[in-house]
Amino acid sequence: MxxxxxxxxxxxxxxxxxxxxxxxxxxxxxxxxxxxxxxxxxxxxxxxxxxxxxxxxxxxxxxxxxxxxxxxxxxxxxxxxxxxxxxxxxxxxxxxxxxxxxxxxxxxxxxxxxxxxxxxxxxxxxxxxxxxxxxxxxxxxxxxxxxxxxxxxxxxxxxxxxxxxxxxxxxxxAEPLSCALHAVERADIKFEDVVVVAGCGPIGLGMIAGARAKNAATVVALDMADEKLALAKKCGADVTINISNQDAIQIVKDLTEGYGADVYLEATGHPSAVPQGLNILRKLGTYVEYSVFRSEATVDWSIIGDDKELNVLGAHLGPHCWPAALKLLESGAxxxxxxxxxxxxxxxxxxxxxxxxxxxxxxxxxxxxx
Ligand SMILES: [Zn+2]
Ligand SMILES: [Zn+2]
CATH class of the missing domain: 3.90.180.10 (Medium-chain alcohol dehydrogenases, catalytic domain)
Known part of the structure; x- marks a missing residue:
């Protein structure tokens, strides 16, 4: 003993x-x-x-x-x-x-x-x-x-x-998924929303599954790798855009009568994904930042206030989302x-x-x- x-x-x-x-x-x-x-x-x-x-x-x-x-x-x-x-x-x-x-x-x-x-x-x-x-x-x-x-x-x-x-x-x-779900909850997604998720790594894929679970009208996935976008589809993305050869802003405009996305969830860690999000959103849209960036992102802040009156939110870790993450994993979704x-x-x-x-x-x- x-x-x-x-x-x-x-x-x-x-x-x-x-x-x-x-x-x-x-x-x-x-x-x-x-x-x-x-x-x-x-x-x-x-x-x-x-x-x-x-x-x-x-x-x-x-x-x-x-x-x-x-x-x-x-x-x-x-x-x-x-x-x-x-x-x-x-x-x-x-x-x-x-x-x-x-x-x-x-x-x-x-x-x-x-x-x-x-x-x-x-x-x-x-x-x-x-x-x-x-x-x-x-x-x-x-x-x-x-x-x-x-x-x-x-x-x-x-x-x-x-x-x-x-x-x-x-x-x-469950750990990365709880983080992704917390970002989704921060966005306060509505049934009518067009939700754009930037980056289809573990966090982005979890965000796609979370946005799908919240029953957003359209979930759009952005990445530069076709294999990751194929995975995004399996996680619940309705539309996938390879930003290395497609114009994401134009495609989202076409999807939304020219207005832009309701919600943008950022999970790439690349500074260029920040202005992309500000530009892809409609007025009064919601931006949620999850990434940790290697270098500073530079953006035109007047888009946030004067142009669009955006909600810009941060998200960190996965508070109060662990049971939901475990349930989502168990569901086989x-x-x-x-x-x-x-x-x-x-x-x-x-x-x-x-x-x-x-x-x-x-x-x-x-x-x-x-
Ligand atoms: Zn981690
Ligand atoms: Zn403490």
Missing amino acids: TSLAEGVDTSGALPTTMRAVVCHGPENYTLEQVPVPRPGQNELLIRVEAVGVCASDVKCYHGAAKFWGDENRPSWAETGIIPGHEFVGIVVAGSEEELSRRRLSLGERIVCEQIVPCEECRYCRRGQYWMCAPHEMFGFRGFNGAMAEYLLVPARARVHAAPSSLPAHHAAF LPMDEICSHQFFLEGFLDAINLVGNPTGGSVKVSILP
């Missing part, structure tokens, strides 16, 4: 060490043998089944400062931390009290929201936990992530039971076999990160199965 301080030994055979990817600084991640964490009274231990690799993991790997070309920007991942914030796992240890507090049983599959709120700052006290001031996140700051065989779930983590019917790497897609394009073992973590960072690599969602 493994001895767990105040905890219940569940597996009867928890190993003492595990394989984990450890961040030692930019471009210095190594696969190591580290101790398996032992859950305290208010913690759980999960065996990681799958962890998605996100564009933000690539940025952190290269060091945010270098990526941005701005030495003043701090690197996001703490030294010594295990990366990985899009994960699913099986509860393998935890005290009876903690399991009953969370209404979970051993052997149950869970996902955790990426942010671990402090519950003390002004935002947390007002229920705006996703904007928590200290902003501790699994795999970046404060708590180890899931590029490891096991992960400790702290007391403050926001946990959701996940359907066991899904392949693990599909269930881990998303072509998850195609979205989850590549899977790696933990040993291939670097290949996984490099594939996500390669714009011509042909990946959509890359997953690691520890």
Whole structure:
């Protein structure tokens, strides 16, 4: 029997060490043998089944400062931390009290929201936990992530039971999908709306599925890759436009009696997608920004006020959208076999990160199965 301080030994055979990817600084991640964490009274231990690799993991790997070309920007991942914030796992240890507090049983599959709120700052006290001031996140700051065989779930983590019917790497897609759904909710889509989604990566595809679930009149997908646009169709896009050889603004005008789109959801991360959105929208339209940009976007701000009186909104993380994301995944509405394009073992973590960072690599969602 493994001895767990105040905890219940569940597996009867928890190993003492595990394989984990450890961040030692930019471009210095190594696969190591580290101790398996032992859950305290208010913690759980999960065996990681799958962890998605996100564009933000690539940025952190290269060091945010270098990526941005701005030495003043701090690197996001703490030294010594295990990366990985899009994960699913099986509860393998935890005290009876903690399991009953969370209404979970051993052997149950869970996902955790990426942010671990402090519950003390002004935002947390007002229920705006996703904007928590200290902003501790699994795999970046404060708590180890899931590029490891096991992960400790702290007391403050926001946990959701996940359907066991899904392949693990599909269930881990709940993280990017919740983010996409939050952006969709920010847009307050109406039945009559023509919704344009820019960028058909994991977030954009999730936005398309979310806009379709909100039953918008027409969902339009923009991308430069025909394969991604084909995937966008399967996620619910009615119209797809390849902006490398088609005039998106003209096509959307033709679709809307010359007025322009009602809603524009931006998920490309490319500065040129910002003026594109302002120009594609009708007057009084809604722009939602989700991307993290590599360089600044320059736009004519008079379009926002004087010309169109637009609603320009930001979106960050996926608050209050996790149950909906899990339900959408369970519904089978998303072509998850195609979205989850590549899977790696933990040993291939670097290949996984490099594939996500390669714009011509042909990946959509890359997953690691520890
Ligand atoms: Zn992510
Ligand atoms: Zn807080």
